Amino acid sequence: MxxxxxxxxxxxxxxxxxxxxxxxxxxxxxxxxxxxxxxxxxxxxxxxxxxxxxxxxxxxxxxxxxxxxxxxxxxxxxxxxxxxxxxxxxxxxxxxxxxxxxxxxxxxxxxxxxxxxxxxxxxxxxxxxxxxxxxxxxxxxxxxxxxxxxxxxxxxxxxxxxxxxxxxxxxxxxxxxxDRKETRIKTxxxxxxxxxxxxxxxxxxxxxxxxxxxxxxxxxxxxxxxxxxxxxxxxxxxxxxxxxxxxxxxxxxxxxxxxxxxxxxxxxxxxxxxxxxxxxxxxxxxxxxxxxxxxxxxxxxxxxxxxxxxxxxxxxxxxxxxxxxxxxxxxxxxxxxxxxxxxxxxxxxxxxxxxxxxxxxxxxxxxxxxxxxxxxxxxxxxxxxxxxKSTAQGILVTDPQGYIKTVNPAFTRLTGYEEEEVRGRRPSLLKSGRQPETFYQQMWKEITEKGLWQGAIWNRRKNGEEYVQWLNISAVKDATGEDIRYVGTFSELTEHPNNSSS
The missing domain is CATH 1.20.1250.20 (MFS general substrate transporter like domains)
Structure with a gap:
């Protein structure tokens, strides 16, 4: 009362x-x-x-x-x-x-x-x-x-x-x-x-x-x-x-x-x-x-x-x-x-x-x-x-030429690379070598035509460990329809077939 x-x-x-x-x-x-x-x-x-x-x-x-x-x-x-x-x-x-x-x-x-x-x-x-x-x-x-x-x-x-x-x-x-019992805050x-x-x-x-x-x-x-x-x-x-x-x-x-x-x-x-x-x-x-x-x-x-x-x-x-x-x-x-x-x-x-x-x-x-x-x-x-910064998925953003501009903390947690180590480099530093070049050619063909690609891919952490991730790549366009950056989001797949591909 x-x-x-x-x-x-x-x-x-x-x-x-x-x-x-x-x-x-x-x-x-x-x-x-x-x-x-x-x-x-x-x-x-x-x-x-x-x-x-x-x-x-x-x-x-x-x-x-x-x-x-x-x-x-x-x-x-x-x-x-x-x-x-x-x-x-x-x-x-x-x-x-x-x-x-x-x-x-x-x-x-x-x-x-x-x-x-x-x-x-x-x-x-x-x-x-x-x-x-x-x-x-x-x-x-x-x-x-x-x-x-x-x-x-x-x-x-x-x-x-x-x-x-x-x-x-x-x-x-x-x-x-x-109120004699009001909550006290004594900081x-x-x-x-x-x-x-x-x-x-x-x-x-x-x-x-x-x-x-x-x-x-x-x-x-x-x-x-x-x-x-x-x-x-x-x-x-x-x-x-x-x-x-x-x-x-x-x-x-x-x-x-x-x-x-x-x-x-x-x-x-x-x-x-x-x-x-x-x-x-x-x-x-x-x-x-x-x-x-x-x-x-x-x-x-x-x-x-x-x-x-x-x-x-x-x-x-x-x-x-x-x-x-x-x-x-x-x-x-x-x-x-x-x-x-x-x-x-x-x-x-x-x-x-x-x-x-x-x-x-x-x-x-x-x-x-x-x-x-x-x-x-x-x-x-x-x-x-x-x-x-807080999302659990790894995120990397590149310029139109494919050079990394920024990554989020989850990227570092999943790959082992700090932002300073990857900024200005291409995402290819994460390649495991398991997918052939035709795999990447098909990936970029879809990104160019549809503005989006997603699939499972083998990548390599900084310590050399290989793992499978589910990767989404989206093209960000300006008002004229030109690609101005690419955004990749990914998470690790803990259960996967040994020959994962797109």
């Missing part, structure tokens, strides 16, 4: 963590009325919670494997009580920066669930499960929409203190219903890091999540003030529109995971970054509120689906190092939410507009698209290479 509750409980934990994470950015229009904040510092104040929320994802993901999600969630919520209270009594910019930094714990809990929950489900459901858990992002929408409404009624300080009650409730819920963190940091896919996934989740976080903290300042919307309307962006991205996250469970995940990422690139270009032209809304919502679709797809891929490629890999990738996503608001603010300060910033985002998305296309075809090549 407890195990069945973990998806629901941990998703609600993430909802609360993200609700707390964006308190400052959601209430900034109200906070500015009581605390003097220079225009140039606004982006820093709203982005600062992302810093610790990103960096802490690595240790929280790791310790979720060591002590279990129940303990990590409880400790995180206890620690969040202090910065939440501190912000509710803040009276200066310094107070907001200090309190905001430690609010980052709320965003860091993301790596706990993506590490813990796959333990409860088969691999073919990991995309959907992590997507459902990722819907906890809706916590940012709840705060973005509800906090301004509550602050209008009771003041922003009192609105912040309400989060103390929620944190206490969830500390109790995790104590009572968290030392240094060993886990060594197992993943040289893998280029980890850094590619980090870049992809930097774009998709980073844009989700960036737009969450950037939109409320931007819509008020540039389109003269009232604070509640700006909060409602931002909540719509968050809700769309959040609800599409499990859709992305579900699609990745059923289709080629890398192909889905190609579509994601293609759409993102076009949407960012639209925003770069500083459109009207209508077209700006379309561009933002399109990015929400790309971010939501992309987030779901990526966290199908991470545990797929890093099953044994899921904790540390999830932590690193999700950390990069969090940092992706830190830099764009600062970059946009800096560019706006220099040029008076945001166009260049959005164009830069479009080019980063385009670069990601190119990398995904490369990964897609590399995976296909890797698949072919793995089959070539």
């Amino acid at each position: 407890i195990k069945k509750m973990q998806l629901s409980l941990q998703t609600l934990n993430l909802v609360l963590g993200f609700m707390v994470w964006v308190i400052i950015s959601s209430l900034m229009p109200f906070i500015k009325e009581d605390i003097s904040i220079p225009q140039g510092s606004l982006a820093i104040v709203t982005a600062i919670p992302v810093v610790l929320g990103s960096i802490l994802r690595i240790p929280l993901g790791y310790y979720a494997n060591i002590v279990g999600a129940r303990v990590v969630f409880m400790i995180s919520f206890v620690l969040l009580l202090f910065p939440v209270y501190y912000i509710s009594v803040a009276s200066s910019l310094t107070d907001l920066i200090i309190g905001g930094l430690f609010l980052g714990i709320g965003g860091a809990v993301f790596s706990v669930g993506v590490t813990s929950l796959p333990k409860y489900y088969p691999r073919e459901k990991h995309g959907l499960v992590n997507g459902v858990y990722g819907m906890g992002n809706i916590g940012t929408a709840i705060t973005t929409f509800a906090a301004p409404v509550i602050a209008t009624a009771i003041g922003w300080q009192a609105a912040v203190r309400l989060y103390l009650v929620l944190l206490l409730v969830f500390i109790v819920l995790n104590f009572l219903f968290g 030392p963190i240094i060993e886990q890091i060594k197992g993943v940091y040289k893998n280029e896919k980890l850094w590619f996934f980090s870049l992809f999540y930097f774009i998709t989740f980073g844009s989700f976080v960036a737009f969450t903290v950037y939109l409320p003030n931007f819509l008020v300042a540039n389109f003269q919307l009232d604070k509640v309307d700006a909060g409602l529109r931002t909540a719509g962006f968050i809700a769309l991205a959040t609800f599409l996250r499990p859709v992305g995971g579900w699609l990745a469970d059923r289709f080629q995940a890398l192909f889905l990422l190609m579509c994601t970054f293609a759409v993102y690139t076009l949407a960012a270009i639209v925003l770069a032209f500083s459109p009207s509120i209508g077209l700006y809304t379309v561009g933002c919502l399109t990015i929400a679709v790309s971010a939501g689906i992309g987030n779901g797809v990526i966290f199908k891929l991470v545990p797929f490629y890093f099953n044994k190092q899921a904790g540390i890999a999830n932590g690193i990738v999700s950390m990069m996503g969090g940092l992706g939410g830190f830099f764009p608001p600062l970059m946009l603010a800096a560019i706006h300060g220099l040029t008076g507009q945001y166009s260049i910033g959005f164009m830069l985002l479009s080019q980063v998305a385009l670069a990601s698209l190119i990398i995904v296309v490369w990964m897609y075809y590399q995976d296909k090549l890797t698949l072919v290479s793995d089959v070539f």
Whole structure:
């Protein structure tokens, strides 16, 4: 019963963590009325919670494997009580920066669930499960929409203190219903890091999540003030529109995971970054509120689906190092939410507009698209290479002139020859001498006419031992019908007549 509750409980934990994470950015229009904040510092104040929320994802993901999600969630919520209270009594910019930094714990809990929950489900459901858990992002929408409404009624300080009650409730819920018997994985963190940091896919996934989740976080903290300042919307309307962006991205996250469970995940990422690139270009032209809304919502679709797809891929490629890999990738996503608001603010300060910033985002998305296309075809090549290396049949490939280009490990096992010894030589070095020349002439006549020959043949190993093999030779042709290489596959025949022939 407890195990069945973990998806629901941990998703609600993430909802609360993200609700707390964006308190400052959601209430900034109200906070500015009581605390003097220079225009140039606004982006820093709203982005600062992302810093610790990103960096802490690595240790929280790791310790979720060591002590279990129940303990990590409880400790995180206890620690969040202090910065939440501190912000509710803040009276200066310094107070907001200090309190905001430690609010980052709320965003860091993301790596706990993506590490813990796959333990409860088969691999073919990991995309959907992590997507459902990722819907906890809706916590940012709840705060973005509800906090301004509550602050209008009771003041922003009192609105912040309400989060103390929620944190206490969830500390109790995790104590009572968290899984005390969760599977622990206690591989030392240094060993886990060594197992993943040289893998280029980890850094590619980090870049992809930097774009998709980073844009989700960036737009969450950037939109409320931007819509008020540039389109003269009232604070509640700006909060409602931002909540719509968050809700769309959040609800599409499990859709992305579900699609990745059923289709080629890398192909889905190609579509994601293609759409993102076009949407960012639209925003770069500083459109009207209508077209700006379309561009933002399109990015929400790309971010939501992309987030779901990526966290199908991470545990797929890093099953044994899921904790540390999830932590690193999700950390990069969090940092992706830190830099764009600062970059946009800096560019706006220099040029008076945001166009260049959005164009830069479009080019980063385009670069990601190119990398995904490369990964897609590399995976296909890797698949072919793995089959070539692991098949039990010996394989040799020659050029059109009959010189050996490559062989597989099974060839070495069956013949005794290493690849370096046969590359550039003709297969005739394997001849036993038992078949007459007319045998080989007939063989090549069939290959020339039909493109295929198969039969039993006597050959000789490197140590001089003769044996019978069943040999298949196929001609590989180009688009014009010319032979460009020949592929021979063979296996040893243990039972055979003494005068085997074709």
